[in-house]
Amino acid sequence: MPGRNFLFIPGPTNVPRRIQNAMNIEQEDMRAMDLPAFTKPLYEDMKKIFKTKTGRVFIFPASGTGGWESAVANTLSPGDKVLMSGFGHFSNLWIDLCQRWGLDVQALEVEWGEGVPVEQYAEILKADKNKEIKAVFATQNETSTGVTSDIAGVRKALDAADHPALLFIDGVSSVASIDFRMDEWGVDLCVSGSQKGLMLPTGLGIVCASEKALEASKDSKLPKTFFAWEDQIKTNDLGFFPYTPPMNLLRGLRVALDMLLEEGLENVFTRHNRMANAVRAAVAAWGMEPIAKDEKWYSDTVTAVKVPEGFDGNEVVRHAYKHYNLALSISLAKIAGQAFRIGHLGDLNELMILTPINGAEMAMKDLGYPIELGSGVAAAQEYLRNTKTVELAN
Numbered sequence: 001m002p003g004r005n006f007l008f009i010p011g012p013t014n015v016p017r018r019i020q021n022a023m024n025i026e027q028e029d030m031r032a033m034d035l036p037a038f039t040k041p042l043y044e045d046m047k048k049i050f051k052t053k054t055g056r057v058f059i060f061p062a063s064g065t066g067g068w069e070s071a072v073a074n075t076l077s078p079g080d081k082v083l084m085s086g087f088g089h090f091s092n093l094w095i096d097l098c099q100r101w102g103l104d105v106q107a108l109e110v111e112w113g114e115g116v117p118v119e120q121y122a123e124i125l126k127a128d129k130n131k132e133i134k135a136v137f138a139t140q141n142e143t144s145t146g147v148t149s150d151i152a153g154v155r156k157a158l159d160a161a162d163h164p165a166l167l168f169i170d171g172v173s174s175v176a177s178i179d180f181r182m183d184e185w186g187v188d189l190c191v192s193g194s195q196k197g198l199m200l201p202t203g204l205g206i207v208c209a210s211e212k213a214l215e216a217s218k219d220s221k222l223p224k225t226f227f228a229w230e231d232q233i234k235t236n237d238l239g240f241f242p243y244t245p246p247m248n249l250l251r252g253l254r255v256a257l258d259m260l261l262e263e264g265l266e267n268v269f270t271r272h273n274r275m276a277n278a279v280r281a282a283v284a285a286w287g288m289e290p291i292a293k294d295e296k297w298y299s300d301t302v303t304a305v306k307v308p309e310g311f312d313g314n315e316v317v318r319h320a321y322k323h324y325n326l327a328l329s330i331s332l333a334k335i336a337g338q339a340f341r342i343g344h345l346g347d348l349n350e351l352m353i354l355t356p357i358n359g360a361e362m363a364m365k366d367l368g369y370p371i372e373l374g375s376g377v378a379a380a381q382e383y384l385r386n387t388k389t390v391e392l393a394n
């Protein structure tokens with residue numbers, strides 16, 4: 001097919017040319033004497049992304065799921081009681097992972113379209129007088145529904161109960177795209193991956209651990225080999241790895257971090273907010289709504305667009321792919337067919353974000369949706385034109 005494919009799923013995201021070039025290199029010796037001069041600043045800059053001074057970053061050849069496994073296996077023990085909540089595909093997968101690891105999981109079921117039930121967490125933590133709960137989990141950005149949760153609120157709930165449980169955050173589709181503050185929010189474990197906000201191909205599972213989490217790792221009794229922190233710490237401290245590192249991805253990560261820090265994290269967040277607002281303006285112009293039930297849950301990295309009764313959102317995705325070479329994202333599990341998703345994270349600007357709106361609009365019109373052609377694009381154009389002077393002034 002002539003022309004290019006347009007990728008607007010919530011990960012993997014577009015890899016900027018500058019990063020692609022940085023990865024397109026000869027293989028190299030992972031024990032070269034000058035490697036530490038490359039790896040050590042990589043950890044330091046990754047800490048800036050997590051906004052931590054005291055935390056420690058681990059980078060595994062894995063995906064975000066490997067990051068989950070590493071966070072759990074290194075800090076908890078069989079039968080440990082943990083508090084979790086499920087309100088989408090990814091938060092539920094994390095629950096499943098903890099159950100398979102033999103933890104004693106209290107999983108709160110939350111309606112899809114909402115996020116972490118902070119008040120319920122607060123009550124449960126307050127009632128846990130003997131401090132039996134060892135860890136509290138929160139998915140910051142539920143990618144399947146386009147819902148962002150209040151992580152500072154979860155920290156407040158822990159503090160209000162004077163509770164020592166570790167705080168685990170899934171930041172796979174939020175870190176480097178929307179506000180995240182490891183130290184300020186008292187997060188103990190944050191998990192991320194390379195193929196979303198970091199604009200890289202899949203292949204890195206990145207974990208940030210607080211001092212408290214590192215301390216807890218000394219008593220953890222779950223088995224670990226590949227993901228063992230102890231082995232990483234020993235070698236990472238010298239600038240190396242316990243096994244062969246994915247050097248191309250690490251070279252790419254170097255440039256991704258440069259790009260994010262050059263733009264400035266706050267500007268990156270503002271840009272994501274504008275991209276998201278443009279998509280939401282289009283959705284409103286179509287007379288449709290996000291799956292996220294309330295504005296406070298709206299995600300700045302992905303929007304799940306709820307389709308009208310009688311339509312199949314996943315048909316929009318298939319149609320857009322087949323006829324317009326556009327990759328939107330299907331809706332999964334419990335809401336399969338009820339929505340289609342537009343990923344708006346990573347290396348994006350104004351004209352790029354008009355593309356999935358344009359393509360979705362054409363696909364929906366083809367499929368008989370009651371929308372006016374051009375309405376979503378026009379609404380997004382208006383929003384982007386009207387906000388540029390304010391937002392881009394620098």
Ligand SMILES: *Cc1c(COP(=O)(O)O)cnc(C)c1O
Pocket residue numbers: 011063064065066090139141142143170171172173193202
């Ligand atoms: C993508 C994603 C994951 C899974 O990450 P993989 O890299 O696919 O293993 C987990 N959680 C969230 C919120 C995600 O968006």
